[in-house]
Amino acid sequence: MAADTTTDVTEGFGQVSRSVGRLFRALLLAATLFGIVFVTILLVYVANDAIQPLTADPGWHLTFFLTLVVPTLAAGAYVYRRDEEAFQTGVLAIGLVAVALMFSGGAAMIFVDIVKPLTWLAFLVALAVPSAVTLAVVAYDHRIPFAGQFVATVAAFYLSLFGVPGPLGAAAGLPAVAPGVFGLLAGVPVAPAPWLLVALTVGGPLAVVGGRVVGRDRGRRTQLLAGVGVFAVAAVGGVVGPALGVDPLPATVVTSVGLVPPVIYVANVAVNVPEERVGLLVPATVVGGVLVGAFAVDVLAFAGPQSWVDWAFLTSAHSNNADDAGFYPAIGGSILLMVTVAVFAFPVGVGAAVYLEEYAPDNRFTRAIDVNISNLAGVPSVVYGLLGLGLFVTYLGQSAGTVLLGGVTLGLLILPIVIISAREAIRSVPEEQRAASYGMGATKWQTVKNVVLPRSFSGILTGTILALGRAIGETAPLIMIGAPNVKYSLPTGISEAASAMPLQVYAWSSLYAGPDFYNKVVPAGVVVLVAVLLAMNSIAIVLRNKYQVGD
Amino acid sequence: MTENSSETTAEPDGGTTADPTNDEMAIETDVAGATGNHDSTTTPDPIIRSRDLDVFYGEEQALDSIDIDIPENRVTAIIGPSGCGKSTFLRCINRMNDRIDACRVTGELSLRGKNVYDDDVDPVALRRRVGMVFQEPNPFPKSIYDNVAYGLDIQNVEGDYDEIVEESLKRAALWDEVSHQLDSSGLELSGGQQQRLCIARAIAPDPEVLLMDEPASALDPVATSQVEDLIEELAEDYTVVIVTHNMQQAARISDKTAVFLTGGELVEFGDTEAIFENPEHQRVEDYITGKFG
Numbered sequence: 037m038a039a040d041t042t043t044d045v046t047e048g049f050g051q052v053s054r055s056v057g058r059l060f061r062a063l064l065l066a067a068t069l070f071g072i073v074f075v076t077i078l079l080v081y082v083a084n085d086a087i088q089p090l091t092a093d094p095g096w097h098l099t100f101f102l103t104l105v106v107p108t109l110a111a112g113a114y115v116y117r118r119d120e121e122a123f124q125t126g127v128l129a130i131g132l133v134a135v136a137l138m139f140s141g142g143a144a145m146i147f148v149d150i151v152k153p154l155t156w157l158a159f160l161v162a163l164a165v166p167s168a169v170t171l172a173v174v175a176y177d178h179r180i181p182f183a184g185q186f187v188a189t190v191a192a193f194y195l196s197l198f199g200v201p202g203p204l205g206a207a208a209g210l211p212a213v214a215p216g217v218f219g220l221l222a223g224v225p226v227a228p229a230p231w232l233l234v235a236l237t238v239g240g241p242l243a244v245v246g247g248r249v250v251g252r253d254r255g256r257r258t259q260l261l262a263g264v265g266v267f268a269v270a271a272v273g274g275v276v277g278p279a280l281g282v283d284p285l286p287a288t289v290v291t292s293v294g295l296v297p298p299v300i301y302v303a304n305v306a307v308n309v310p311e312e313r314v315g316l317l318v319p320a321t322v323v324g325g326v327l328v329g330a331f332a333v334d335v336l337a338f339a340g341p342q343s344w345v346d347w348a349f350l351t352s353a354h355s356n357n358a359d360d361a362g363f364y365p366a367i368g369g370s371i372l373l374m375v376t377v378a379v380f381a382f383p384v385g386v387g388a389a390v391y392l393e394e395y396a397p398d399n400r401f402t403r404a405i406d407v408n409i410s411n412l413a414g415v416p417s418v419v420y421g422l423l424g425l426g427l428f429v430t431y432l433g434q435s436a437g438t439v440l441l442g443g444v445t446l447g448l449l450i451l452p453i454v455i456i457s458a459r460e461a462i463r464s465v466p467e468e469q470r471a472a473s474y475g476m477g478a479t480k481w482q483t484v485k486n487v488v489l490p491r492s493f494s495g496i497l498t499g500t501i502l503a504l505g506r507a508i509g510e511t512a513p514l515i516m517i518g519a520p521n522v523k524y525s526l527p528t529g530i531s532e533a534a535s536a537m538p539l540q541v542y543a544w545s546s547l548y549a550g551p552d553f554y555n556k557v558v559p560a561g562v563v564v565l566v567a568v569l570l571a572m573n574s575i576a577i578v579l580r581n582k583y584q585v586g587d
Numbered sequence: 588m589t590e591n592s593s594e595t596t597a598e599p600d601g602g603t604t605a606d607p608t609n610d611e612m613a614i615e616t617d618v619a620g621a622t623g624n625h626d627s628t629t630t631p632d633p634i635i636r637s638r639d640l641d642v643f644y645g646e647e648q649a650l651d652s653i654d655i656d657i658p659e660n661r662v663t664a665i666i667g668p669s670g671c672g673k674s675t676f677l678r679c680i681n682r683m684n685d686r687i688d689a690c691r692v693t694g695e696l697s698l699r700g701k702n703v704y705d706d707d708v709d710p711v712a713l714r715r716r717v718g719m720v721f722q723e724p725n726p727f728p729k730s731i732y733d734n735v736a737y738g739l740d741i742q743n744v745e746g747d748y749d750e751i752v753e754e755s756l757k758r759a760a761l762w763d764e765v766s767h768q769l770d771s772s773g774l775e776l777s778g779g780q781q782q783r784l785c786i787a788r789a790i791a792p793d794p795e796v797l798l799m800d801e802p803a804s805a806l807d808p809v810a811t812s813q814v815e816d817l818i819e820e821l822a823e824d825y826t827v828v829i830v831t832h833n834m835q836q837a838a839r840i841s842d843k844t845a846v847f848l849t850g851g852e853l854v855e856f857g858d859t860e861a862i863f864e865n866p867e868h869q870r871v872e873d874y875i876t877g878k879f880g
Contacts, residue, residue: 084704468725471683471721472725472727472784472785475718475789476714476738476742476788476792477712477715479741486737486740486741487727
């Protein structure tokens with residue numbers, strides 16, 4: 037035996053064929069890349085049509101290459117080598133700037149054309165007053181029976197929002213006696229400037245949050261200073277805007293919604309996370325590069341690309357002339373639709389998820405619901421459109437194509453997705469946490485309220501945002517419920533008909549009005565739609581990562 | 588061993604002679620009493636008493652006819668190999684087993700004379716009188732203050748919460764370490780601190796009984812000895828029932844020891860000293876000396 041093996045050693049062990057395995061692996065790789073590659077090619081093609089980068093002066097490209105691309109790559113590489121975490125912080129900061137600015141545009145649209153700032157203030161106060169009453173009731177809840185608490189809080193909300201006797205009284209034919217807080221404030225003849233109202237209502241709470249985040253462990257004085265600083269950033273638009281030729285109201289919204297969150301984030305890193313401070317080099321280089329580059333091309337008179345996604349496209353309505361066609365009413369319609377969808381689908385979906393995860397007994401009925409919710413997630417969207425049309429328009433007599441109708445229909449469409457993702461988030465709350473709460477003598481309601489929901493909230497939010505991303509791209513249900521393809525102005529309320537971004541794109545491509553609509557306007561609309569979608573998804577992904585790291 | 592070891596075992600005769608299912612128990616306690624009757628001090632009446640307690644998970648029997656009398660204001664340790672049902676027994680006391688669908692309990696387990704498995708007992712109300720500390724430290728992702736105040740909050744306890752929180756943290760020997768950071772998250776503490784935080788949380792609403800399910804098994808030796816010291820101190824005011832797989836730990840901190848062996852049987856129950864030095868059953872001796880388990 038030993039003698040045999042000694043002779044074999046010199047000949048080695050031989051080879052085992054792996055050619056099938058290699059082929060299999062290559063096929064798997066192809067399958068993985070298949071979708072990504074094709075969608076990327078399409079998006080590059082569409083973006084090229086919409087933005088037309090090649091129409092710019094070579095000098096324009098060169099300038100931005102030198103002021104933006106080269107310094108950013110250099111700074112990025114430097115920071116990445118020093119500290120990978122700091123690099124991520126920096127990239128997140130620059131992403132936050134982009135996403136926040138985009139959302140501030142949408143918010144400015146709402147404040148300029150849809151909700152008057154005074155109405156907004158009245159609504160906030162009308163909600164704040166009963167909320168304070170509720171908090172007071174909760175603080176003394178062991179002395180008040182449950183029925184008393186319930187009546188007091190419901191009455192506070194009703195009176196504050198509707199007054200005496202409100203819609204219930206009006207339905208019974210009673211005359212109005214006193215307006216609620218909302219009616220009172222919305223009707224005051226003298227009010228501060230709209231931009232100041234926005235700065236106070238949006239910038240104020242952000243200043244409180246920012247002060248607490250930035251001045252975390254450094255005492256009240258630092259917190260106060262940081263808060264004042266944040267508020268100054270929020271209000272600066274209203275003061276500086278007019279000097280630059282921008283209305284103070286949209287300027288304030290842009291500074292409050294678009295600048296304040298990145299400023300808080302950057303200040304927090306700079307003050308509280310010294311080891312990642314170097315990462316701020318990345319956003320500083322990007323912002324500086326953009327500003328210097330813009331200044332340089334202006335001075336050197338290099339023409340930029342003749343992009344179809346420009347200010348006029350974003351702020352004007354559809355026109356039969358491709359050069360003048362814009363996206364504004366469709367963007368506004370989509371924003372209103374998404375708000376309605378979120379208001380409807382979030383509470384209903386989370387409620388269903390909490391019931392199924394925490395309360396439902398494990399029986400045949402629950403299992404049937406389980407299976408059917410998964411099935412509902414796969415029902416074609418056109419069927420939901422049919423449901424909206426049949427139920428709300430034909431049966432309940434709602435007018436066709438309104439924001440409310442579209443929102444509820446799209447809400448029904450994404451409800452199964454919201455339920456499934458919220459259940460996933462609730463299920464991921466560790467069982468020990470529930471046991472700890474029950475072991476303390478908590479009821480199921482107390483456990484859900486104090487332990488399960490706070491712990492799973494960011495996961496639920498992530499799932500809801502991803503589901504909203506599906507709703508924002510849906511076209512078929514909106515066509516079914518009779519939403520107008522083309523609208524020339526923003527809807528001013530939820531009972532008005534509204535278009536939406538995908539619907540407007542569909543209209544442009546189907547009502548063939550000239551080659552420019554096909555080749556330029558449609559791609560421009562798609563680019564805006566995809567940009568909004570990516571912004572929403574990136575928020576969801578950042579939330580999810582933070583949530584997973586936080587555990 | 589502490590001074591507690593000099594005290595005699597339970598003399599349950601006064602409370603249980605009328606109970607026909609008490610025969611085995613009486614024999615055991617007689618034996619235990621005989622081994623430890625060098626002191627005339629009597630242990631208080633049993634606060635927890637089980638008779639003929641069976642627990643099934645589906646078809647499988649986890650506890651087999653358990654009879655036990657756990658004395659008040661003492662540390663009672665439950666030891667035994669894995670899967671012997673010691674945690675199951677602990678969870679019967681505050682009815683945490685109710686949360687498992689397949690779990691079925693028969694027999695009697697009474698707290699201060701009231702069978703907790705009676706139909707008119709609300710398990711939530713029961714758990715407010717019986718605190719529990721778990722194997723893994725499981726503070727809520729809230730501030731240290733809110734963690735300790737959790738039980739006060741949900742039970743609507745009257746009183747000055749600041750004071751109760753401070754008092755509870757002091758009793759849990761944690762106050763000196765966290766008094767300056769009550770607003771920071773409970774998860775930022777070390778494992779041992781987290782477990783003491785969980786103990787503070789459990790004692791804040793002032794329960795009558797404190798159940799501990801292997802409270803030190805996830806901790807390092809230093810943290811373990813801190814928790815052990817704490818348990819001995821707590822026994823002055825609380826009835827502590829502790830499950831542990833660590834026999835030295837049971838010997839160090841407990842007054843009474845119950846040995847559960849495979850099959851969900853309570854094989855021996857008595858003074859800790861007697862159990863460890865002179866066990867009555869061969870199986871218990873084998874287990875304690877490490878011949879199995």
